[in-house]
Amino acid sequence: MPNPPQLRAAALTVTAVLLSSVLTGCSDDSQPEDLTDQKLSWKDCPAPSESEGGGDAPSPLPGGTPWQCATLKAPLDWAEPEGDTIGIALIRARSSGDQSKRIGSLVFNFGGPGGSGVATLPAFSEDYTKLRTRYDLVSFDPRGVGRSAGVECLDDAQLDAYFQEDATPDDAAERTALLDNTKTFNASCEKNSGRTIPHVRTTDAARDMDLMRQVLGDDKLHYFGISYGTELGGVYAHLFPKKVGRAVFDAVVDPTQTPEQGSLGQAKGFQRALDNFADDCTSKTDPCPVGDTPQDVKDRIAKLLKDLDSKPIPGVFPRELTQTAATNGIAQALYSKDFWEYLTEGLEQAYDGDGNGLMRLSDLLNGRNENGQYSNIAAANASINCADDKPRYTTADVETKLPQFRAASTLFGDYLAWSMLSCTDWAVPGAANHPNVSAAGAAPILVVGNTGDPATPYEGARKMVDALGKGVGVELTYKGQGHGAYDSGNKCVRNAVDGYLLDGTVPPTGTVCS
DSSP: OOOOOOOOOOOOOOOOHHHHHHHOOOOOOOOOOHHOOOOOOOOOOOOOEEEEEGOOOOOOOTSSSOEEEEEEEEEESSSTTTTOOEEEEEEOOOOOOGGGGEEEEEEOOOOOOOTHHHHHHHHGGGGGGTTGGEEEEEEETTTTTTTTOOOOOHHHHHHHHHHOSSSSSSSSHHHHHHHHHHHHHHHHHHHHHHHHGGGOOOHHHHHHEEEEEEEETTEEEEEEEEEHHHHHHHHHHHGGGGGGEEEEEEEEEOOOOHHHHHHHHHHHHHHHHHHHHHHHHHHHOOOTOSSSSHHHHHHHHHHHHHHHHHOOEETTTTOOOOOOHHHHHHHHHOOGGGHHHHHHHHHHHHHHTTTTHHHHHHHHTTTTTSSSSSHHHHHHHHHHHHHHOOOOOOOOHHHHHHHHHHHOTTTHHHHHHHHHGGGGSSOOOOBBBSOOOOOOTOOOOOEEETTTSSOOOOOHHHHHHHHOOOTTEEEEEEEOEEEEEGGGGGGHHHHHHHHHHHOOOOOOOOOOEO
């Protein structure tokens, strides 16, 4: 689930050798034997750590199959593979089917960047029951995330204050406060995790995945990437095209966009999702409780946000629902049509002066649990994005682009425009304007786009197909709502994805599911 450089929750110069391999897509497969020959020690999984989001240890799957966890040893710096190492936290559930028909491991990345795969895979495992008949289900905390050398920035109390700050400044004083808030956050990441943040680029995580493939005993990487996980998968395919097995990209990041273009695309995507929410609410037989017409729904939300800018209302005690928190909460609810009812409830409450519902949605986006503890998704999101993205924007850049962003979304435009400052003053230079995912010679990759996706707009799927190269990307369209397609439960999407992953049947390019 991707966050814009933080829908807020969202490296040292490479050596000539590493830069050459990134640009050409020819990666050196030679790695120290103590890494490739390592034996994983699988044990029952503990409860997720605070940095992974907390909660209970995962329960066994139906039939009693336990979740097992292990730690993969990987280089801190892939330019010095025999140097210091870090641990990459893994989780798996063994295949449930006939072992003679087992294909291998199916590795999942659920996005962010910054999401914990160790915590997420058990939560969604029911959706992958059929896939487990021929695969071990495997996921991981990418480097910088959760228990994989997780980046640390602000503490919980400081994050509470950070997320309360005004993210859409209206005057010079508010602009200065926003910049100071961003600088404080970024400086804390350097202070607390200065050793790690130069080494959390997506290219580093892709190399970790190839090491993972080898240690798991697979000749090819079979992969299911969601949201940012599609970018990670594309970078892997670029670096290791001959090692790509059966791969699916769902909720597809546009790999051709700069951070500015990506933020503008998200403004359009979230506005489209809000329009769809308003249309849905007012088209039902029962009256819509948050507006009489689609425009009335949006006008009332706009007025609420304007009022909150000057006068917050009680949220989750002792915090107040600010304009920024309300915007975050609305955005979180638009990630899934299943959340639209919570958005309606939260808006009704807010119109009556109670910000609890929208604040809880905002907390969900930012990785805060009911005990006031934050996962490290905000820290990891910023660290990975800023290590990847070369552009560094100024207030002048934002002010120049504001008219475009406001035209794209009256509700989210300002918010996403100002979010471009997230990497200002970051301690590590960014790698590139956008990732290289060209993967000539790779096996077919099924690329699934959702026409109603707010966070990774549908248009990105075609851009990914084109960027992967001729004969690699196979596009499938889902005419639905929310972020992603497979987890919607749509039978057409499920059949196409399962058919490819389980049987190797590639659906006709251009297949449309509705």
